[in-house]
Amino acid sequence: MKWPAMGYARVDSLDGLWRALDAAGPEAQILAGGQSLLATLSFRLSEPSGLIDITRIASLKGIGVTEAALRIGALTRHADLARDPLVARHAPLLAQAAPLIAHPAIRNRGTIGGSLALADPAAELPACVVALGATIVLASRSGERRVAASDFFKGLFTTDLEPGEIVVAVEVPVATAASRQTIVEVTRRSGDYAMAGLAAVLSIQADGGVADCRLVFFGVGSGAEIAQAASAALIGQQLSDASIAAAKAALADDLDPPSDLHGGPELKRHLAGVLLARALRPFLARSEQAA
């Protein structure tokens, strides 16, 4: 249906944003790409008093490498993630994730900052930034604050963002030669939200030993779900069919999926196990893959 009546203001700087937020009051919301927010207006799932358009704030744009991190501005669109050479080199997980998000026309508007701030439990990017051990950079009138991605997400559509605070950037530790990054998901139709998905970031030494591993599921809980037990089952082991099987078994301790439109907990658990093997097998030594 048509959107509700609401106000609109556009700001072109963070100072302008703080003033606009003061003037608009607590019922106003921030408009970035709008690809989820504007759809919720159509469903009347949200009725903000007004929208404050931040899409022209230059300081929220751009991708660059600083020291050991890739800094991605909050207004970076999914389409940019998919084709930016710095992202492909330093955070390949995000480049792989972007084409899985909705459809091309939506990826041309939707932003990483918007996706993280919304914290949809079935969205790819929250799981990716947790798997990457990224830092979310937040700003408010009182200055900047940095939060580990794993502390930023608090549950279903809930984050650490305070009123009057926005996501300004994401900082991702750059990939090393030992990094292995992948994202896999199961959807009913291309572009749909995932029935279940997995973002995996591993560090694998030359001898095949897993030095570090972060497996983060989405679409199977209230947000980005870190599979601690499954990750622990792999760390310090050789990556092999046996260690992958052990990680799969450990998932029982990690996930407690709720039922949703797609099915019950057992279906989700099954899919999580399938995805775990699908994600990790390509990282096996060639001889094992052939077996």
Add this chain to the structure above:
Amino acid sequence: MNRRIDVSLTVNGEKVSRSVDTRTHLIDFLRSELGLTGAHTACEHGVCGACTVRVDGDAVRGCLVMAASLDGAVVETIEGLSDTGEIRDLQAAFVARNASQCGYCTPGMLVSAADILKHAPNASRDDIREHISGNYCRCTGYQAIVDAIDDVLKARRESEAA
């Protein structure tokens, strides 16, 4: 905050200035204010693709773009793409392959397909299917649509090589 916003933008090469209600999405603006009825209003929540148009060169869902946010933007609709001749071969292929049945999805489908021609000239049939997966055809005429797009990609590749 204001509930009406003054915007000046370029639509199909022409400058337009209007005062728009903030509730108005780009497609209602194009259809009701400018009489450009090519892009269709359908699901109005970003799922079906019937409202696909271009903003600043990129294909977007017109129903998920606020008209009030478009001051300074460059918008192209199926009317504009038809006039410039950019997709004349694609439109001819849609006719030849009977890729337009009831026609409701066709303008959005053409704008999405134009995106493939522009950005992925070597797209395979699978790539085409993936790319248009966000454009629904409720006549389910996908086979013919993929055929048409595939024909044009091949023809353009051949003329490029010649």
